[in-house]
Amino acid sequence: MIDRNKIQVFPTATALYHGAAAYWGKIAQVAIEEAGAFHVALAGGNTPKGLYQLLAKEPYKSQVDWSRVYVYFGDERHVPKDHPDSNYRMAREALLDLVVIPPKQILRVRTELPEPQSTAADYAQVLQSHLPAGGSLDLILLGVGADGHTASLFPETSILTVRDRLVAAVYVEKLGAWRISMTYPALERARRLLFLVTGVDKAPVVARLLTETEGGEFPVQRLRAQGEVHWYLDEDAAREWEMST
Numbered sequence: 001m002i003d004r005n006k007i008q009v010f011p012t013a014t015a016l017y018h019g020a021a022a023y024w025g026k027i028a029q030v031a032i033e034e035a036g037a038f039h040v041a042l043a044g045g046n047t048p049k050g051l052y053q054l055l056a057k058e059p060y061k062s063q064v065d066w067s068r069v070y071v072y073f074g075d076e077r078h079v080p081k082d083h084p085d086s087n088y089r090m091a092r093e094a095l096l097d098l099v100v101i102p103p104k105q106i107l108r109v110r111t112e113l114p115e116p117q118s119t120a121a122d123y124a125q126v127l128q129s130h131l132p133a134g135g136s137l138d139l140i141l142l143g144v145g146a147d148g149h150t151a152s153l154f155p156e157t158s159i160l161t162v163r164d165r166l167v168a169a170v171y172v173e174k175l176g177a178w179r180i181s182m183t184y185p186a187l188e189r190a191r192r193l194l195f196l197v198t199g200v201d202k203a204p205v206v207a208r209l210l211t212e213t214e215g216g217e218f219p220v221q222r223l224r225a226q227g228e229v230h231w232y233l234d235e236d237a238a239r240e241w242e243m244s245t
Ligand SMILES: O=C(O)[C@H](O)[C@@H](O)[C@H](O)[C@H](O)COP(=O)(O)O
Pocket: 043, 044, 045, 046, 047, 048, 074, 075, 076, 077, 087, 142, 143, 144, 145, 149, 150, 151, 152
């Protein structure tokens, strides 16, 4: 069920990034005060890069005690960590190289392992061994594809039925590529999910995701989140939804 009060529409993508950076700072401070650490999973793709770049600058950078931050990845392309398609590489260049997080607290997906399945099993173990008591990440950042996927939960793929593991490997036919992704159970147990969606190409799927609250064909609609679900949209991505409300 979508909580209308947790949907924020920003005039531009830049305004959305500032809103998300402020939210990150607030949640990080609460988590560190409460439990001594902030466990956050990053999204890949293009959308979140602007947020990561902002977090590496003032005033946001000094608002976070980076020594207490644990960074995970909601999904990863099964490519080397310095490959142009690597979500880790994007996050490293935009944020992780620019703030002082202890290296052992950057939990990337070890895509150097030969088989996608062994990479997924390895990352599931990393999650299990690092997750705070109760097994919940404080925050997971997510994007949405025009086809309604999130992380690497793509339509008509095997990962959509995986509920006995926190991480799985999935071959995405239309991309011709292997992905490693957190599964529904891993996403659903997070204390907070924050969807970041920008651009007019996402307007149709956003309108359907935010209005079709029962059933639904899109992978995002199958999420049964236990925690808070926040949506940060820019005007372009929200335009069809706003016209329908
Ligand atoms: O690895 C990835 O690509 C992401 O995890 C993926 O789920 C992304 O969030 C969506 O595809 C939206 O991508 P854009 O932000 O590039 O539109």
